[in-house]
Amino acid sequence: MGVDYYNVLKVRRDAGDEDLKKAYKRLAMKWHPDKNLVNHKEAEAKFKLVSEAYDVLSDPQRRQIYDLYGEEALKGAYDVTPPPPARSASSVGSRPDSSSFRYNSRDPDEFFADLFGDRLSRDRLFGEKRHNSGIERAEKSMEAGGSKKPPPVESKLTCSLEELYKGARKKMRISRIVPDEFGNPKTVQETLKIDILPGWKKGTKITFPEKGNQEPGAIPPDLTFVVDEKPHPVFKREGNDLLVVQTLSLLEALTGKTHSITTLDGRVIDLHGTDIVRPGSEVVIPNEGMPNSKDPTTKGDLRVSFNIKFPLRLSENQRSHLTMALEGAEC
Template sequence: MGVDYYNILKVGRNANEDDLKKAYRRLVMRWHPDKNPSNKKEAEAKFKQISEAYDVLSDPQKRQIYDLYGEEALKFDQVSPSSSGPNPNPNPSFRFNPRDAEDIFAEFFGGSDGGGRSRVFGEGYFRNVGNQPPRKAPAIENKFPCSLEDLYKGSKKKMKISRTVPDAHGKPRTVEEILAIDIKPGWKKGTKITFPEKGNQEPGIIPADLVFVVDEKPHAVYKRDGNDLVVNQRISLLDALTGKILNLTTLDGRNLPVPVTDIIRPGYEVVIPSEGMPISKELGKKGNLRIKFDIKFPSRLTAEQKSDLQRVLS
């Protein structure tokens, strides 16, 4: 295959975009020529090799040709334009145009001096860093309020964020971005959704991860208790003694009739299996719905009513 770009970046063949970016950052911090003044010739060769590997693997078209046919097919027109053998390039309309290593570096760390050299170093990018990779800014956490209905059924939400990034000249500018959050049924308060490196970009610092922490909004009827749902139902003393059919509206909008035939006493609870919250880690399973009762006693009784009760209850 010729040059093994995956081995150069020390990543697997199934590496995704984030994997490639992390590998490039780590290696380029070690091999940039300005970091190796005593061994500049070797560093320049390594720096260009790392940049070329990232350029190919981060571009879907280049990567597809490389994965299928290797480096020779990718660079056919550069390597042997007058070859008398068969053209190994599977896409004759494709031309491999390698990007400048310093241009790639400037995209990651901000700006150049106009002649291709990165200005990052003059701004103290490696100051106090030594041979260590750049430090990463602490994660930024934000509350993400969700209704009980969203956490019951699942939902898709979009969050608009603003952050600071360097422009082509290295000057900070504010950009806005829309992040999509896919709420899974059964998520609990405290669940974290992480967007890697979506914080502000500053020289010498890897941007912070942006973390949204699920917070449950209070509900007018239901209260969550782990995987269970709890509802408090106030009924009259008559209904407590003679029975009643309760009609509840579930969090997904269904009408749920609940016949209560037992005599309701203080502390009595009706449990309906599998009508609680979805269990996110157990597909298709739900907790229970628990109905607690508050008995409303009459404020006064006539003498005749008292006599009737004594006769019935004695």
């Protein structure tokens, strides 16, 4: 028979229209590519298959042809005549005469939009701030009358500033409880891969659908990792700008000194000090800050501020020489 559409939707073979619709909505929301940025390719394939299964089984004519002859008949492996509305004992196992009937699967995104309609538009479902968007409202709406999906389980994902600057891949080993075939709890382990993109900020959320603990007969919650930024010994982040403080002695502030700053990707930037540095002054180096997560080719600025260390005391000789050296200097 090829693909088992009933198994794809996790429904019985005698499932009615409402059962099919609930199953499709739950799985379409779970596997929509816009909700699965981490495992995008896998989600895209599963979303397409779920849409195809519902498109076939929700149409009485296509469903009867599929039940009799399987997926090949629908997709043109051979011609069939649409069967009569009711199946009789004599019709089972016999092939109808050829005709021009053909099934062409619809675009999954178009099919998804048609079913959800304007009330749950794509923008509301998959906006940039997904955790505050229409996803939660849509899931609650589609699960009304059935098992409600628990709220996501959140876990902290600590990243260094270097990882958020350059990007990285993290592997998270998780253990969760799921019911076995008899409904008894069992522990399963899984490794989740998370691709940290350059420029991600503290608070960014990465969601793995239905990876939380599952109660028998209930929908498991999503597992959400929330990015947390580890403090850095040199740099402080402010939006997409990086801030660094350079400490100078009073002599260095007055006479100048070359300072070297090692960037988060290992490059060295030299600051040639020739002018007098005043307390509170700042040097801005464009495009040396954090990458913009939406466009990693652009970056914020590197802002260097200066802390001037004044001497605690001066000897009479030092005072005399300092007075002579600075007498008449412009202020």
